[in-house]
Amino acid sequence: MTAFILVSGAFTGGWVWGEVTARLEESGAEVYPVTLTGMGDRRDPAVPGTDLETHIEDLVRLIDQVEAPEVVIVGHCYGIHPVLGAADRRPERIARIVHLDAGMPRDGDPALELIPDRAVRDRLLHAEQAEGDRSIAPPSLGEWQRWGSTAGVPAPALERLVRLAAPQPLGTLTQPLRLSGAVSGLPMTGVLCTANGAGIAMVESLVGLGDPRFQALIDPRVSFFELGTGHWPMLSTPDELAGILLRAAAGEGHRLTAPSGQPAHLRPFLMEVPERSRERVGRVDLYLPDADHPRPAVVFVHGGPVPADVLPTPRDWPTYVAYGRYVASLGAVGVTLDHGLHDLADYERAAEDVAEAVELLRADPRVDGERVALWYFSGGGLLSADWLAAPPPWLRCLAATYPILAPLPNWGLSDRFRPAAAVRTAGRLPIVLTRVGLESAGIATTVEEFLTAAKECEAEVEVIDIPLAHHGFETTDHTEQARHAVDRAVRAVLGHLRN
Template structure:
């Protein structure tokens, strides 16, 4: 007999698991949807001293009462913090931990770090105390639940119930650091990713492929993954599918990530075109690929994606794709520029934008560059950095290009109200030429941002050219060595160069 302990996120209680718990019990399992102290129907028990330790104790007491030989404990959103705390204290009683559309908190992390909306994050960390109720965080109003995660798929009546039954969250549960001894670290785990909230197995595999040492544990055979095509609250939007996934997870099923082997990582494979090698000059974080020319030449600044962990080596400007683009542009008589910016985490977009602006000024001041003719070319997660330039294009900016870009923040990135929204900024781009390279086999969560951008661009009649890559993948320049892929690179480069030369 398997017992499932179901722990929900902020402002909610055991009631959100009603359909899932019923499905688990119908399958023959035990199900214990938890309402933590101060939440749901137990909200009257909350006080200024209600904190994360309080919720961990709630779970430990429940675990100690269970007689089932196998306990699977499920943490959704904030719920993963008390789940890990309890599993760390009772590892011998836990058969598996399920991370349901949530992050991977470490020892010392407060739950507030997982709050997706960074504006909310800042308000929580620097909260004033205007009243005697300062120790509680009110639940979001009906139209702001998406700040905590995508509401895609939730029926209207369920969303109304979520709003009606939501309880204030004790501040200490979000700000008290999680303390872990590491005793839980040997337990089998399963991650359930919700694609409409911006997560997928393919995206995780790409991040692991970058070599981030923090993510290598995900290749352990004891770690499995499932994904659901829904938003952040699958217990409300797809309860039957979630029930099936939890049963399969308890049985040890799920997708396993391949461990890093002798095969070269995808992003370090050769560029898809044979490009003449050009002279490279390195200035700080900036590399210039220089043509054979006696007078100043236009420049193309290539901006890599991310986030890329700071430990990753080689750094992006030495990745074959960016080196290939820089040399290819230089072989056409222009200055190719690559750079390393500091987009190491989702909170780093502001700092990365400063790095890009600084690099552009360095390039424009170089006597070998025609500072009045510059193009900016963004890749992948770097696409959000295009927003500033689209919102107020300077006269010297002759073109913006974006390849397999993210052009609107993913729902779980917490950047909804930030300036880094190209799909909004394009409204004021005027007639600035924009070249978008779109791959046919794009990750679904990224493809939707491109379509959002193109729809906005159509409404405001922006000057957008789309270059499609049939059967192309994200990062196709080192993956898809096909004639169609080479043709797409050539077409995009020649289009950008045409705008610089005109």
């Protein structure tokens, strides 16, 4: 007999698990949908001292009362904090921890740090410092999206979510999580809701980059599932979620493995390109053409976030080296750079790094500073918004390859980094967009949002489609179709620089 303890996120209670509970009980499992102190129909017990420790103790008492030999404890969003705290104190009782579209908090992390929306975090910090109410009001109907994608949630269920939501005791978000380390030895399963921004492929890429925070995920006791929905699968896909929880309890799921050979981002480029000399100036590399007069330039802006200690750094990755060489062989200056996008909070710093690189480039006497193109990749695509919003006259083309063109729902970035909105003021700036057919659902949605806005404002966008290519295809999909797309994109950008 397996017992499931279900712990939901902020502002909610055990009621959100109603349909999932029914499905699990039909399978013969014991189910305990939890309403923590001060939440849901337990609002009254909340007192000024209610904090994360209060919620951990709620779960420890429940675990001690459950008689089933196997306990699978599920933490959704904020709920993963008290779940990990309780499992750390009763590790011998826990068969598996399920992170349901939840983060990976470590010892000392307050839940506040994992709230994606910076404006929300700032408001909470202000509330903590203010006198008076020690709770944060639940979101209004239009604000729930800022706490995670509501994709797939039926309108009546979303209205019920708003109606039954309770204020969140502030101390539950600001008190640091304390772990002894016992929890790290327990089997874990991650359930990723792809419409909220993350999928298994994205996690695998982070492992491949060598980020030490993710190396524990290749443990065979760790498994993963995906759900093609938003942040509230218990409301949008309860049947599918119940099935996944049962499979997780049985030890099923996708296992990550340590990269064999070279990780994907360090594999060879999909085509041979001529060797060109490279000149390194600080964080910027110039690939120079054979020319005796100033030439136009293409600046390649890598994606991310990329952990700060990753070596080699992006400008030495085969993809960016090859693009720089390729445009230099065709008569333009190829420019690559390392910018400081190491975390989701670093977009402003990365934007400054790109702007500084452009200034350095345009001041170089070998560069025609009035003919420059900016080319963005993956998560770097969000950095294009500033230039789209107010294109300078020297910017002759903006290109993007498998880009993210609006912040993913769980990223919490300001509207400054939303190219899908900025394109409305791009005027007649030529845009070359390379779109891959095997893109993740969350990223593909941002591209469609961008193209819809571009069509409405009659922006000049050339779309180069590669139906059978993946995100990062230059080192993984060595097909004639992919090679043709790279060549077409490069020549389209250079054509705009020459016109």
